[in-house]
Amino acid sequence: MTRFTQSIFTRRMFLAGAAASALAMPAIVRAQDRKTAKVSIGRQPYAAGNSPLTQRMINEKMLEKAAAELGYDLTVDWRDYPSALPMVEAFVSGDLDIGMWGNTPIVRLLSQAQPINILTVGEGHMRMVLATRKGSPIKTIEDLKGKTVGALVGGDPYNALSQMLLQELGDADPRAFNINIVNTPTQAVAASLPEGMDASVVIYPAFLKANAETGLTGIINSFGYTEAGYSGPAGEGEGHLLPGVKKSKFYPDGYYLHRSFWICSDRIVGDDAVIGQAFLIAAQRALAELQKVDPKDISQSVAKYWGLDPALGAKVVGDEVLFQRGWIWPTEGDAAAVSQISQFMVAGKMIPEALSWDQVKAAFGKAAPLLQKAYEGTGKVPDESGFTDKNAKDLRGLPAWQLDRWKAPS
Numbered sequence: 001m002t003r004f005t006q007s008i009f010t011r012r013m014f015l016a017g018a019a020a021s022a023l024a025m026p027a028i029v030r031a032q033d034r035k036t037a038k039v040s041i042g043r044q045p046y047a048a049g050n051s052p053l054t055q056r057m058i059n060e061k062m063l064e065k066a067a068a069e070l071g072y073d074l075t076v077d078w079r080d081y082p083s084a085l086p087m088v089e090a091f092v093s094g095d096l097d098i099g100m101w102g103n104t105p106i107v108r109l110l111s112q113a114q115p116i117n118i119l120t121v122g123e124g125h126m127r128m129v130l131a132t133r134k135g136s137p138i139k140t141i142e143d144l145k146g147k148t149v150g151a152l153v154g155g156d157p158y159n160a161l162s163q164m165l166l167q168e169l170g171d172a173d174p175r176a177f178n179i180n181i182v183n184t185p186t187q188a189v190a191a192s193l194p195e196g197m198d199a200s201v202v203i204y205p206a207f208l209k210a211n212a213e214t215g216l217t218g219i220i221n222s223f224g225y226t227e228a229g230y231s232g233p234a235g236e237g238e239g240h241l242l243p244g245v246k247k248s249k250f251y252p253d254g255y256y257l258h259r260s261f262w263i264c265s266d267r268i269v270g271d272d273a274v275i276g277q278a279f280l281i282a283a284q285r286a287l288a289e290l291q292k293v294d295p296k297d298i299s300q301s302v303a304k305y306w307g308l309d310p311a312l313g314a315k316v317v318g319d320e321v322l323f324q325r326g327w328i329w330p331t332e333g334d335a336a337a338v339s340q341i342s343q344f345m346v347a348g349k350m351i352p353e354a355l356s357w358d359q360v361k362a363a364f365g366k367a368a369p370l371l372q373k374a375y376e377g378t379g380k381v382p383d384e385s386g387f388t389d390k391n392a393k394d395l396r397g398l399p400a401w402q403l404d405r406w407k408a409p410s
Contacts, residue, residue: 266366
């Protein structure tokens with residue numbers, strides 16, 4: 001072989017090798033070819049499943065990595081919020097791209113035709129505990145008659161209480177039982193049970209902390225089971241299933257179908273839809289990684305927010321629907337939470353009329369193609385049968401990318 005032909009041969013081999021390398025890494029976009037963008041994300045780290053999940057995403061820069069694979073050089077502004085209200089204000093003013101809210105603010109904005117899109121499930125199946133002081137004469141839900149009860153008005157704790165009353169006493173309106181409701185704007189207030197309140201509804205992380213520190217005692221929970229302070233027809237102490245919960249539309253989830261969702265602006269499912277897709281990929285990857293971690297260690301990754309020792313923190317992890325499922329995708333059953341809560345909000349005179357099923361489906365519509373891409377790009381977990389598993393302990397159904405086959409809840 002002459003030097004000339006050898007040079008040609010070497011050059012061809014080099015080019016062939018370069019081409020092969022490019023084909024071997026099709027998902028990675030060269031840094032100089034990436035689009036530069038920023039995204040602001042609000043989370044509620046004092047709540048439940050969203051806390052360790054987002055903490056993993058933050059610590060490992062998982063969103064930035066997923067975005068880079070899809071061609072974006074992304075700068076992420078993570079923001080911590082104590083509740084949904086200040087997050088809603090930031091979103092409506094255009095100062096927040098993605099946020100994690102409960103059903104109540106989502107329904108309220110949808111009823112106002114605000115440009116809000118439901119991206120995916122943020123957390124769910126959080127235990128809410130009807131609690132009172134140690135030694136209190138309140139032992140059953142019947143004992144609340146004529147008492148003062150604290151709850152986050154317009155939020156999940158109040159909605160859970162209303163459903164407990166409906167299924168066990170026959171009316172969702174506390175006034176029917178001369179129950180005075182006092183708004184508890186934060187879970188710290190609810191768990192402290194200030195003077196003048198006889199009982200309150202507290203989310204599980206806050207309840208466990210107060211139970212350990214002050215002796216706050218649970219009576220019943222939103223799953224339909226008794227807590228340690230119960231004494232009544234169902235038995236003594238914790239773990240007894242109350243009869244009314246089986247009448248709930250949300251059973252087996254409980255009296256109330258708790259779901260909080262990641263919502264986003266039109267930009268995240270429109271012009272910058274790659275950011276939405278990257279967020280979904282990163283969240284699913286984070287959950288898959290956490291599935292391999294001991295629940296005690298998961299809880300300790302957010303100990304500064306929950307304030308729980310490993311054993312108690314593991315209980316919060318164990319209740320979380322995302323960890324029970326192993327996937328983040330919203331389903332027909334999750335969408336039913338939005339639909340049904342809108343009906344409760346009409347009864348509570350918070351909105352003029354319930355959302356139609358078409359309105360609910362439309363809220364999931366723009367994100368549906370991104371969800372399917374992320375589902376396929378992260379290994380298709382679960383397989384199709386997992387969405388409609390009749391033995392599951394939570395309400396499921398077809399995924400959002402099949403919403404054209406969703407049926408309105410009865």
